[in-house]
Amino acid sequence: MIRRNILAGLSLLTLAACGSASSQPPPLATGTKADRLLVDKSDRILIAYRGDREIVRYTGIRFGDAPTGHKQFEGDERTPEGRYTIDGRNGASRYHLSLRISYPNAADRAYAKARGRSPGGDIFIHGQPGGWPGPPLARDWTDGCIALSNAEIEQLWDIVPDGTPIAIRP
Template structure:
């Protein structure tokens, strides 16, 4: 039985999203975030130093391309800021991303559509009983494990820039 347990644990670890890391030193604050959608990573920096990296992050159900309209289930691309937080979110903690910006609003308006909004970095749904959802599932947000968003929550002040790359 024990010979089966170790390979099974290794298999489970390989299949689950690896999106939490050891916490940065106490008191460390990020001054910018980078999300690379194609690599599925979110990196927090202090100065030019990477302080934490989350891999296996999840996006909207349509992860390719920039968010253009409400309901398109895409995650925005470009430069934004973290402009708020919600400790009582329907998901385990959430950090608001400043989407839409002026260009996003103008693009949607020119086409008679709404650009949408309420884009966050957040954890898993509060009622979710299992491990992190292992597929793209949000309506355009960036999802981490609950442990990952708790770490990020503690090191990310409001107002810092976030760059989201394709």
């Protein structure tokens, strides 16, 4: 009986450890604003900073269906890498809110043009698909965007002004 209870407890701990990171962000002080963002694709994190101070960290973020490498062409399903800015927002997005990333930049356009291709565009940080009833999708599923939970994008929406620099690392 004791052994069965121990095994049941270990099973519950294992299940809890296998779950994704919390999709509920930590509370922030009213009026908190970020002045830069960092995305690390390898570690699957997005960090908002104010000066040198980390404001909030989101883990387990999702990318395009082909997450490795820099976005080069329309339809390659990759998430860009490099330095961009948040240059707009869409409260009526078909995903739960979206912050537009300034991809493609001049270098991205030149690279694609030299190869007779389109660099693509419309890269955003956004929440889950509109009307999605469940927890955040637990796989890479976008066409090159950065996906957060709906609660996380709501918080990020509030703290990130347009013009905020974003660095996306491999």
